[in-house]
Amino acid sequence: xxxxxxxxxxxxxxxxxxxxxxxxxxxxxxxxxxxxxxxxxxxxxxxxxxxxxxxxxxxxxxxxxxxxxxxxxxxxxxxxxxxxxxxxxxxxxxxxxxxxxxxxxxxxxxxxxxxxxxxxxxxxxxxxxxxxxxxxxxxxxxxxxxxxxxxxxxxxxxxxxxxxxxxxxxxxxxxxxxxxxxxxxxxxxxxxxxxxxxxxxxxxxxxxxxxxxxxxxxxxxxxxxxxxxxxxxx
Amino acid sequence: xxxxxxxxxxxxxxxxxxxxxxxxxxxxxxxxxxxxxxxxxxxxxxxxxxxxxxxxxxxxxxxxxxxxxxxxxxxxxxxxxxxxxxxxxxxxxxxxxxxxxxxxxxxxxxxxxxxxxxxxxxxxxxxxxxxxxxxxxxxxxxxxxxxxxxxxxxxxxxxxxxxxxxxxxxxxxxxxxxxxxxxxxxxxxxxxxxxxxxxxxxxxxxxxxxxxxxxxxxxxxxxxxxxxxxxxxxxxxxxxxxxxxxxxxxxxxxxxxxxxxxxxxxxxxxxxxxxxxxxxxxxxxxxxxxxxxxxxxxxxxxxxxxxxxxxxxxxxxxxxxxxxxxxxxxxxxxxxxxxxxxxxxxxxxxxxxxxxxxxxxxxxxxxxxxxxxxxxxxxxxxxxxxxxxxxxxxxxxxxxxxxxxxxxxxxxxxxxxxxxxxxxxxxxxxxxxxxxxxxxxxxxxxxxxxxxxxxxxxxxxxxxxxxxxxxxxxxxxxxxxxxxxxxxxxxxxxxxxxxxxxxxxxxxxxxxxxxxxxxxxxxxx
Numbered sequence: 001x002x003x004x005x006x007x008x009x010x011x012x013x014x015x016x017x018x019x020x021x022x023x024x025x026x027x028x029x030x031x032x033x034x035x036x037x038x039x040x041x042x043x044x045x046x047x048x049x050x051x052x053x054x055x056x057x058x059x060x061x062x063x064x065x066x067x068x069x070x071x072x073x074x075x076x077x078x079x080x081x082x083x084x085x086x087x088x089x090x091x092x093x094x095x096x097x098x099x100x101x102x103x104x105x106x107x108x109x110x111x112x113x114x115x116x117x118x119x120x121x122x123x124x125x126x127x128x129x130x131x132x133x134x135x136x137x138x139x140x141x142x143x144x145x146x147x148x149x150x151x152x153x154x155x156x157x158x159x160x161x162x163x164x165x166x167x168x169x170x171x172x173x174x175x176x177x178x179x180x181x182x183x184x185x186x187x188x189x190x191x192x193x194x195x196x197x198x199x200x201x202x203x204x205x206x207x208x209x210x211x212x213x214x215x216x217x218x219x220x221x222x223x224x225x226x227x228x229x230x231x232x233x234x
Numbered sequence: 235x236x237x238x239x240x241x242x243x244x245x246x247x248x249x250x251x252x253x254x255x256x257x258x259x260x261x262x263x264x265x266x267x268x269x270x271x272x273x274x275x276x277x278x279x280x281x282x283x284x285x286x287x288x289x290x291x292x293x294x295x296x297x298x299x300x301x302x303x304x305x306x307x308x309x310x311x312x313x314x315x316x317x318x319x320x321x322x323x324x325x326x327x328x329x330x331x332x333x334x335x336x337x338x339x340x341x342x343x344x345x346x347x348x349x350x351x352x353x354x355x356x357x358x359x360x361x362x363x364x365x366x367x368x369x370x371x372x373x374x375x376x377x378x379x380x381x382x383x384x385x386x387x388x389x390x391x392x393x394x395x396x397x398x399x400x401x402x403x404x405x406x407x408x409x410x411x412x413x414x415x416x417x418x419x420x421x422x423x424x425x426x427x428x429x430x431x432x433x434x435x436x437x438x439x440x441x442x443x444x445x446x447x448x449x450x451x452x453x454x455x456x457x458x459x460x461x462x463x464x465x466x467x468x469x470x471x472x473x474x475x476x477x478x479x480x481x482x483x484x485x486x487x488x489x490x491x492x493x494x495x496x497x498x499x500x501x502x503x504x505x506x507x508x509x510x511x512x513x514x515x516x517x518x519x520x521x522x523x524x525x526x527x528x529x530x531x532x533x534x535x536x537x538x539x540x541x542x543x544x545x546x547x548x549x550x551x552x553x554x555x556x557x558x559x560x561x562x563x564x565x566x567x568x569x570x571x572x573x574x575x576x577x578x579x580x581x582x583x584x585x586x587x588x589x590x591x592x593x594x595x596x597x598x599x600x601x602x603x604x605x606x607x608x609x610x611x612x613x614x615x616x617x618x619x620x621x622x623x624x625x626x627x628x629x630x631x632x633x634x635x636x637x638x639x640x641x642x643x644x645x646x647x648x649x650x651x652x653x654x655x656x657x658x659x660x661x662x663x664x665x666x667x668x669x670x671x672x673x674x675x676x677x678x679x680x681x682x683x684x685x686x687x688x689x690x691x692x693x694x695x696x697x698x699x700x701x702x703x704x705x706x707x708x709x710x711x712x713x714x715x716x717x718x719x720x721x722x723x724x725x726x727x728x729x730x731x732x733x734x735x736x737x738x739x740x741x742x743x744x745x746x747x748x749x750x751x752x753x754x755x756x757x758x759x
Contacts, residue, residue, distance in 0.1 A: 050614045052758060073617035084608035086531065088538030096519055100527035101616045106519055 007056035031199035077146035081157040083138035087131035102149035156187035239351030286370035306470030309371035317364030317396035325404030360396035384472030394484040528626035549595030557642035564649035577723040594707030600675030604693035631672035666737035673744035
């Protein structure tokens with residue numbers, strides 16, 4: 001589903017990501033962890049085509065994000081770490097905007113918006129201006145917009161930040177359901193307990209370099225993920 | 235504390251000149267020098283030059299007749315007009331809607347200190363624009379009649395008057411916005427109402443001055459209506475009594491304005507943050523194409539911001555007014571033009587120049603990339619062709635300029651008896667100019683974007699891109715009209731044809747640039 005090959009990205013003279021390679025298969029929830037400034041967001045933004053990179057390749061469903069960005073973007077959805085949305089729109093207008101871009105039919109979008117808005121308890125606020133939303137509500141709206149076109153791959157940057165415990169739980173359920181239906185998720189998080197319980201595979205990045213990756217068992221063995229992470233960070 | 239906040243305000247302005255927004259580093263020396271030279275060219279070279287010329291034209295004739303005061307009143311009124319235009323629309327945004335208001339209020343800073351720091355930039359903006367008019371007036375007067383204190387005091391008073399008027403509008407808009415639902419529309423209407431009222435007073439004053447010039451005995455009779463103007467003008471001549479009255483009045487009004495603003499600054503900041511909930515009714519959803527969706531989004535952005543509409547779309551209203559003026563006064567104006575200039579097709583040139591000037595006031599594309607701000611990730615992560623994104627931004631400007639222009643053109647055709655060729659020219663040149671104008675704004679903004687603004691007014695009004703776009707437009711129109719009077723009138727048909735070909739060629743060139751390099755620029759943001 002997602003193949004990252006020898007990805008390198010440099011900001012001025014600082015190497016943000018160095019020769020990173022990962023492979024995420026369908027039905028996998030892949031966690032991406034690392035300290036602040038390790039290169040997680042840079043990697044995720046490169047995957048979704050927001051950031052250009054100088055070396056390496058990223059393939060989504062066999063298509064290069066560099067050479068065929070539109071085909072790739074049609075297959076994916078992105079949830080950023082900070083949900084900066086168009087504040088001049090209402091929640092519903094934003095969802096319709098995204099649905100129009102992805103050419104989702106009226107009936108399909110109605111069903112999906114209703115379904116996910118009900119799950120995330122945002123139905124009542126959808127006709128309000130986004131400028132009146134709290135951080136968590138914006139995050140929920142971004143999540144609904146990510147699910148609206150039924151992508152094959154969802155990229156999430158710190159998706160649980162700002163969500164209340166119930167919404168976090170619901171999102172985890174949505175993620176599991178999505179992967180159960182054949183989708184793949186690649187997400188970054190600082191919440192190691194969540195990663196440990198949710199992820200099929202995990203990658204740890206430090207100063208732009210991939211330290212370890214593999215299934216949860218391969219990475220942590222008998223120890224807790226926190227112990228392994230702290231040990232690797234030292 | 236105040237110094238610290240003012241420093242922060244100035245740092246933001248400074249950053250627009252000296253910091254590269256893409257990487258947060260200092261600009262190269264060349265780039266910095268170019269920015270300063272460009273800004274200097276607009277403010278001192280073009281605007282300063284125009285008003286130096288005007289001062290030179292008026293100073294000696296007025297002063298030699300003993301009407302020094304009238305010279306100062308005349309220049310002061312123009313200075314106030316420009317000062318108002320420069321600062322009036324951004325007062326509300328600067329005071330009540332700055333993104334960092336909330337952050338600053340968390341700190342142990344008194345609300346009045348935050349207010350004062352904001353007012354400093356409002357004052358400086360008004361001073362800069364009014365100074366561009368009045369400093370040349372002072373200099374020309376000093377060259378002919380020596381340096382005196384009066385004109386300098388008058389400049390201070392003018393800047394205070396501009397400041398008071400800006401505060402009055404800012405406060406009025408904040409009050410209205412705090413109690414209404416459709417805030418953008420109300421803000422636009424309130425601002426336009428204020429401007430209309432202001433221009434009414436301005437034209438009344440100008441009429442009074444014209445009356446004085448044509449009937450000097452009015453002065454001797456001391457007609458009551460002109461007494462305030464005389465006192466105001468005499469303050470510029472150094473008359474101690476007038477200076478004291480005007481200074482006391484302007485200072486008094488300034489203090490009063492400050493006290494009113496301070497009284498409920500905190501409350502109004504809070505109210506401007508509280509958003510109206512459930513304002514929009516759910517309509518039947520219609521599936522849109524990608525280009526329609528992008529266009530709707532761009533129109534939504536434009537109409538959601540009173541600042542954006544007022545600063546970048548006011549020309550559309552001017553076009554409508556021009557159309558009405560053509561309809562009712564066009565015949566009379568054309569007769570005068572033909573009588574005075576005795577040039578072939580002068581009425582067509584006048585129509586083209588005036589509509590192009592109004593079209594040049596519409597610069598929606600000039601801040602449109604910067605306005606994406608932190609939302610830029612949305613367009614970049616969605617499967618849309620970047621060219622479609624840029625095209626949607628261009629189209630908004632085409633509609634906002636094109637529809638009122640078409641109205642003005644139809645009105646003009648009613649009164650002007652043109653042959654088919656001239657009908658075509660009067661349509662095609664401004665239409666091609668609409669395309670050029672929109673492309674120039676977008677090109678400059680793609681080259682010099684600012685995605686990290688704190689207050690949207692920084693990119694809508696105070697950015698170099700907007701200034702350069704307006705400068706380029708003014709140059710085009712001045713060159714087109716100037717060359718016509720020098721040489722073009724001798725072969726007016728061919729002359730206008732050349733301009734049409736030039737604008738069409740330029741718009742094609744800019745289109746090609748946008749489709750290739752422009753798309754790359756956007757993708758690299």
